Amino acid sequence: xxxxxxxxxxxxxxxxxxxxxxxxxxxxxxxxxxxxxxxxxxxxxxxxxxxxxxxxxxxxxxxxxxxxxxxxxxxxxxxxxxxxxxxxxxxxxxxxxxxxxxxxxxxxxxxxxxxxxxxxxxxxxxxxxxxxxxxxxxxxxxxxxxxxxxxxxxxxxxxxxxxxxxxxxxxxxxxxxxxxxxxxxxxxxxxxxxxxxxxxxxxx
Amino acid sequence: xxxxxxxxxxxxxxxxxxxxxxxxxxxxxxxxxxxxxxxxxxxxxxxxxxxxxxxxxxxxxxxxxxxxxxxxxxxxxxxxxxxxxxxxxxxxxxxxxxxxxxxxxxxxxxxxxxxxxxxxxxxxxxxxxxxxxxxxxxxxxxxxxxxxxxxxxxxxxxxxxxxxxxxxxxxxxxxxxxxxxxxxxxxxxxxxxxxxxxxxxxxx
DNA sequence: CCTGATACGGTACGCCCAGTACCTTGAGGA
DNA sequence: TCCTCAAGGTACTGGGCGTACCGTATCAGG
Numbered sequence: 001x002x003x004x005x006x007x008x009x010x011x012x013x014x015x016x017x018x019x020x021x022x023x024x025x026x027x028x029x030x031x032x033x034x035x036x037x038x039x040x041x042x043x044x045x046x047x048x049x050x051x052x053x054x055x056x057x058x059x060x061x062x063x064x065x066x067x068x069x070x071x072x073x074x075x076x077x078x079x080x081x082x083x084x085x086x087x088x089x090x091x092x093x094x095x096x097x098x099x100x101x102x103x104x105x106x107x108x109x110x111x112x113x114x115x116x117x118x119x120x121x122x123x124x125x126x127x128x129x130x131x132x133x134x135x136x137x138x139x140x141x142x143x144x145x146x147x148x149x150x151x152x153x154x155x156x157x158x159x160x161x162x163x164x165x166x167x168x169x170x171x172x173x174x175x176x177x178x179x180x181x182x183x184x185x186x187x188x189x190x191x192x193x194x195x196x197x198x199x200x201x202x203x204x
Numbered sequence: 205x206x207x208x209x210x211x212x213x214x215x216x217x218x219x220x221x222x223x224x225x226x227x228x229x230x231x232x233x234x235x236x237x238x239x240x241x242x243x244x245x246x247x248x249x250x251x252x253x254x255x256x257x258x259x260x261x262x263x264x265x266x267x268x269x270x271x272x273x274x275x276x277x278x279x280x281x282x283x284x285x286x287x288x289x290x291x292x293x294x295x296x297x298x299x300x301x302x303x304x305x306x307x308x309x310x311x312x313x314x315x316x317x318x319x320x321x322x323x324x325x326x327x328x329x330x331x332x333x334x335x336x337x338x339x340x341x342x343x344x345x346x347x348x349x350x351x352x353x354x355x356x357x358x359x360x361x362x363x364x365x366x367x368x369x370x371x372x373x374x375x376x377x378x379x380x381x382x383x384x385x386x387x388x389x390x391x392x393x394x395x396x397x398x399x400x401x402x403x404x405x406x407x408x
Numbered sequence: 409c410c411t412g413a414t415a416c417g418g419t420a421c422g423c424c425c426a427g428t429a430c431c432t433t434g435a436g437g438a
Numbered sequence: 439t440c441c442t443c444a445a446g447g448t449a450c451t452g453g454g455c456g457t458a459c460c461g462t463a464t465c466a467g468g
Contacts, residue, residue, distance in 0.1 A: 258425095
């Protein structure tokens with residue numbers, strides 16, 4: 001009746017796919033080991049043989065669907081680039097895919113090892129690199145002072161966007177907020193860093 | 205043996221105290237209803253008669269210990285005020301008290317009602333008000349341009365600090381980072397917003 | 409083709425915890 | 439005093455994580 005007993009990579013694929021589907025359908029909280037096993041047409045043993053804990057499976061399932069595409073933009077202006085990158089990030093986090101990631105982050109609060117992995121995905125590596133190159137290009141064009149190229153400054157819009165997520169309940173920040181972040185915060189900050197700027201109150 | 209059967213407010217106090225102690229001892233995940241009941245010298249019924257769910261008890265216990273002190277600072281300069289407020293926030297979030305709050309936030313990801321309450325505590329109301337008055341004073345002193353008085357701008361240092369928490373595993377951000385946030389981001393931003401600033405590249 | 413080793417499948421556990429039901433017992437008010 | 443209501447005690451359902459055990463299919467090697 002069955003097409004034979006699956007083993008190794010094939011079974012692993014099936015489990016990951018099932019876990020990913022469960023994540024999408026019920027969120028991380030609803031991703032039960034039994035349900036994953038049933039959906040994958042196997043049982044919990046096969047899962048626990050590969051991942052020691054539910055959280056580990058969750059992370060694996062997330063990485064399975066997360067195509068680690070490095071965001072790239074080049075609109076020709078700092079403003080355009082920043083806005084585009086923000087929009088991409090906003091779209092990503094607003095998708096069900098982003099919801100899963102947020103659930104996972106919340107649920108893994110007591111699993112240091114998993115937090116590490118997730119943190120990377122959530123905006124550690126590739127993303128901050130994108131902001132760096134973006135700023136670098138702006139400097140080359142003379143749009144930004146070299147002093148502005150600095151980790152905390154470069155990726156500030158993403159930080160503010162995350163803050164916006166924290167304030168509102170759920171993502172999907174309206175586009176005008178993204179524009180505001182760029183025009184009222186990022187660009188003025190870059191400008192402000194360009195000034196040798198005598199303090200307005202040179203007291204002291 | 206016992207001092208008699210406790211009722212009403214007295215019992216409620218005891219439960220809240222016990223729940224708070226459990227939170228401190230084992231985090232939210234370890235705050236079991238049975239354990240709270242046992243520690244309070246009562247049983248789960250008395251708890252469920254007052255709070256319908258575990259999460260509700262968690263929030264109540266948190267609010268029980270959280271003395272909602274409104275932070276106030278006035279060092280005489282924008283830089284000093286901002287730094288002081290950041291230091292206070294950092295101290296708060298680094299304390300076990302802050303750890304409980306973070307646990308709670310993570311655990312309540314699927315309880316919209318609780319999220320609301322927590323969000324308020326986490327920096328919604330009183331805190332952003334403090335940043336507003338701080339900036340207002342700076343404007344009055346001529347240290348900052350009036351255009352800078354804007355929600356997202358005013359509380360930006362807190363947003364960046366939260367971002368720092370997200371990147372590192374656990375709070376307790378070193379003091380020099382707080383200084384950097386103020387000197388490299390907040391102050392330059394305020395400065396930059398003061399300029400009518402012709403765009404460096406007026407293309408278009 | 410036969411024989412192991414390995415891993416899959418099935419099932420049944422143990423444990424813990426949330427939340428509920430039911431009854432007994434004490435305390436305070438009328 | 440008696441009555442009511444809440445507190446205490448205990449047991450139970452339901453469900454989820456993680457484990458154990460055992461039969462069985464697949465694969466590798468001779």
